[in-house]
Amino acid sequence: MDKLRVNLGLDSYDIVFEESFAELPRAMSNINAPKKLLIVTDSNVLELYAKEVKELFTECGYDVKVCSFPAGEENKNMKTILGICNACVEHEMDRNSMIVALGGGVVGDMAGFAAAIYMRGIRFIQIPTTLLSQSDSSVGGKTGIDFKNGKNILGAFHQPKLVYINVSTLSTLSDIQFTSGMGEVIKHGIIKNREFFLFLRDNVTLVKSKNPYILIKMAKANCSIKAKVVEEDERENGLRAILNFGHTIGHAVEAAFDFKMTHGECVAIGMIGAGYIAYKRGLLSETRLDEIEGILELYGFCMRVNIPDIDKVYELMQKDKKKIDGVLKFILPIKVGEVVEVRDVTKDEIYSALSYISE
Numbered sequence: 001m002d003k004l005r006v007n008l009g010l011d012s013y014d015i016v017f018e019e020s021f022a023e024l025p026r027a028m029s030n031i032n033a034p035k036k037l038l039i040v041t042d043s044n045v046l047e048l049y050a051k052e053v054k055e056l057f058t059e060c061g062y063d064v065k066v067c068s069f070p071a072g073e074e075n076k077n078m079k080t081i082l083g084i085c086n087a088c089v090e091h092e093m094d095r096n097s098m099i100v101a102l103g104g105g106v107v108g109d110m111a112g113f114a115a116a117i118y119m120r121g122i123r124f125i126q127i128p129t130t131l132l133s134q135s136d137s138s139v140g141g142k143t144g145i146d147f148k149n150g151k152n153i154l155g156a157f158h159q160p161k162l163v164y165i166n167v168s169t170l171s172t173l174s175d176i177q178f179t180s181g182m183g184e185v186i187k188h189g190i191i192k193n194r195e196f197f198l199f200l201r202d203n204v205t206l207v208k209s210k211n212p213y214i215l216i217k218m219a220k221a222n223c224s225i226k227a228k229v230v231e232e233d234e235r236e237n238g239l240r241a242i243l244n245f246g247h248t249i250g251h252a253v254e255a256a257f258d259f260k261m262t263h264g265e266c267v268a269i270g271m272i273g274a275g276y277i278a279y280k281r282g283l284l285s286e287t288r289l290d291e292i293e294g295i296l297e298l299y300g301f302c303m304r305v306n307i308p309d310i311d312k313v314y315e316l317m318q319k320d321k322k323k324i325d326g327v328l329k330f331i332l333p334i335k336v337g338e339v340v341e342v343r344d345v346t347k348d349e350i351y352s353a354l355s356y357i358s359e
Ligand SMILES: NC(=O)c1ccc[n+]([C@@H]2O[C@H](COP(=O)([O-])OP(=O)(O)OC[C@H]3O[C@@H](n4cnc5c(N)ncnc54)[C@H](O)[C@@H]3O)[C@@H](O)[C@H]2O)c1
Pocket: 042, 043, 044, 045, 048, 071, 072, 073, 076, 103, 104, 105, 106, 107, 109, 129, 130, 131, 132, 133, 136, 137, 138, 139, 140, 141, 142, 143, 151, 152, 169, 170, 171, 172, 173, 174, 177
């Protein structure tokens, strides 16, 4: 089994990288999984992979039920959580039972949150099936739901006991979702690892054709970057903030366009905006800004957006939930592979970046 360890003391776990689900039973026995399992999934993944995973578990003697909810961020709410908890009760799950999150980031965040609160916390594992969840959300233990128009307002840190990545599930993912996931993947290269950035740039055709060998290499590199950051700062008191590169502008753009653009597209635009601020401050050379824009273009991101109302985007940025004592934090690239956190970006700088990313 190809795997990577996330070292978090008693909460340490393995991330397994495979091209199929075949090794799942072995991975489960390695963590002494209990017999009673609840697979949580959404309506799309239910049709695609739930039957195969359920049968695999049943053949190995697990007592398994499936609980599904309609796909989509709009269902990432308390009603769905109560539905999952209800399924736990109906399946007579006890404190030793386990939840299996099978799906993208929405499933992982909610299944993890239900696991964090059911009977004051039971174990769960992640089987991520989107590029975003395989490279980002399944690792790190952030779980939660949206509340009162705010994203991830209610939640808990709850680490999974295992992350099982089957890259072949990406074969059914839409091109839009795949490209969106690439936004976070490229972000990892820019914040922490120039070698990985160059790997992505040099292998664009193989990545886009979803070559399994390349996808496993990419997933491993991604997860090792994310895992290292999480190991150093599990609860986001410091270093973990670098993962927000591109998100300060990106989240505001996402909200300004009523969430009609994908998250990855908005992060890409946000990374260009942050890169421009760094360039204008003399922190980032023009060549490196071009490199950042160049890779995003290679992967099919739109390089500029038509922002009809820059004032509105600026206002939305002021509502950023990562603000501390009213101060907006920006993660700026100083190289490809290194970023810094700054808290003194001026209104003029933000307006100039928003003009730069506007068509
Ligand atoms: N916990 C974290 O650290 C963290 C980090 C980043 C994002 N997130 C969260 O992740 C969520 C976004 O995740 P996402 O982009 O995976 O979205 P998602 O879970 O909504 O999945 C996107 C779409 O793809 C479908 N899908 C999933 N797997 C598929 C497959 N293999 N083939 C075909 N279709 C498939 C889903 O049904 C859905 O329609 C957001 O809610 C965000 O807040 C969490």
